[in-house]
Amino acid sequence: MNNFNIIKNMKNKDSNDNKVNKKSDNDKTKENQDQNKSNKDNKKKHSQDKNNSNQDDKKHSQDDKKHANQDSNKSIQDNKKPNQDNKKNDDLKQNGVSSKSKIKNGDTYIPENKKVEIKNIKNKLDEKNDIKVKKYEDDIIHKASTAKECEINNHDEKKIIEKKKGSLKMEYKLKLKEYKEKDDDLKLREGKIKIKEKKLKHLENKLSEDIKKLDNEKKSLNTILKEKEQELKQKEEQLNQREENLKKIKQYYFPPDTPPILIGLENIGATCYMNASLQCLSNSKKFTKYFLCDYKKDKKKIMANEYYKLLKNLWNKENNNKPIKPTSFKEILSKENSLFAGVAANDSKDFINFLIEKLHEELNEPKLNKDNNIKNEININNLNQGNEMEMLKLFFSDFQNKFNSIISNLFYGILETKYHCNVCQDIKFNFQIFSFIEFHLQQVNLYFSNLGKRPLLINGNKNPDIDLYECFDYFSKVDLMTGQNRMFCNRCNKECDALYSTKLYSGPIYLIIYLNRGKGAVYECKVNFPEQLNLINYIGFKDGPIVYELYAVVCHLGPSSMSGHFVAYCKNRSDNKWYLYNDAIVSLCTKSKQYNDGMPYILFYQAIIRNS
DSSP: OHHHHHHHHHHHHHHHHHHHHHHHHHHHHHHHHHHHHHTTTSOHHHHHHHHHHHHHHHHHHHHHHHHHHHHHHHHHHHHHHHHHHHHHHHHHHHTTOOSGGGOOTTOOOOOHHHHHHHHHHHHHHHHHHHHHHHHHHHHHHHHHHHHHHHHHHHHHHHHHHHHHHHHHHHHHHHHHHHHHHHHHHHHHHHHHHHHHHHHHHHHHHHHHHHHHHHHHHHHHHHHHHHHHHHHHHHHHHHHHHHHHHHHHHHHHTSOTTSOOOOOOBOOSSSOHHHHHHHHHHHTOHHHHHIIIIIOOOOTTOHHHHHHHHHHHHHTOGGGTTOOBOOHHHHHHHHHHOGGGOTTOOOOHHHHHHHHHHHHHHHHOOOSSOOOTTOOSOOOOOSOOGGGHHHHHHHHHHHHHHHOOSHHHHHHOEEEEEEEEETTTOOEEEEEEEESOEEEEHHHHHHHHHHTTSSOOOBTTTBOOOEEHHHHHHHHTOOEEEOGGGOEEETTTTEEEOEEEEEEEEEOOSEEEEEEEOOTTOOOOOOEEOOSEEEOTTTBSOTTSEEEEEEEEEEEEEEEETTEEEEEEEEEOTTTOOEEEEETTEEEEOSSTTGGGGSEEEEEEEEEEEEOO
């Protein structure tokens, strides 16, 4: 039993030694893991060294395992020896020798041979344990020294690595900046390229649209050209027909080398005012030519149709200068205006004004929508002197849009009135259309008498002669607006004294002048008027008509304007001679300026010279 216990103790020691070896192996593995973790950031050379050291550790562990296996084999052999001793004891029992006889004082009996063996075994085990411990100590010391060296090397390498890391980080940051800048540049370029692509697409779309428009325009232009070619052909045909018609008209109405057509108008009941006025208007060459050559009949143009019929009869050579009864014309005139109905006497001025305005109303073709409230006056006020040209542009554009007829082209002119405030010195203009100019001779005479240019009435009976240019001086004089006639100034916002003056801004082609002596008054003042009237000092627009020639005069014969007789003196365009039209009788004037024998009432002038 004692031997068995000894063997058990030996086994326990071996097992404890194995546990210690296992613990040491575990410690070694833990240390290796720590060293591997700490050395991960080192370079490849250090990692190779560590791998070599790990391989050495593995070799030591393998050697330890071999020694342990050898010790276990020996312990197994030792366990076999007690079994042999047990056999010997059994042999002794058979021979009569007991084991109790060998035990003294409670101690186990051990043979000396066995004791020696046990000691030897213990010594061997102690030697082995010492060798193992020394090996472990040497290994630990070696590993510690290598670890310190590695730590020192790792510390230096860490510093180097950190420096390299810093430099690498800086390089990385710089490269990142460069890459970012390049990326930004690329993005900008991409954006620009996209914008350019969009623009190119937009331009392509525009070009395609423009090409389509051009194609459509080409098509439309081709169609327009074809239409215009057809229109031109039609116009050429019309012109050819018109030339043929003109030739026929000239041969029919104005035949060459033949006596002039001199057809009178019969008086059908106090119609001398109408007959004299119609003869003057019919001798207005351009006006008559329009009706005989270009006028087109229309059911709506009642007065114009009747005037066309009358002119056609007045200039018909087949009438053989027989007088005409204007009955149908008088009937239409009475229907259009009750003032001329019946057989009452009337004024030639009123008849001419009505006929011109009525013909304009029927023949007018405005460019804008026709307005029933259009008058012959277009006012543009409250404009400074510096804006005069702008105001004129507005006025002319409005005038051209609203007035488009043969009447407005031949008989309409423009008057300019200038107002000058005496308080704030503000200047404003007023433009209006006119178809005639009227001079009140009594006012003209008094004005120049007060200025001392001529004496007052002599004995209350006779009045001195008046020149037509003096009438224009009176017409364009500067006058003062005061008292009840004060002007309302927009700048002062009250009524103020002001100066005003009126002048011809643009003259018409046919200028009609009325010499008003006053209704019901006996006034035998004579007016000297030239056959050529130069208005360069009285017209503002110098590019228009400047010089006029007298071609017709309506004279009044009788003691006053309310009683008497109207006759016409007209210059025939075929022989340029003056003829007296006294209703149905037409006679050649035997002396120059025979129209001065009567009392000139209405003067007809035609523009002959425009200022260059």
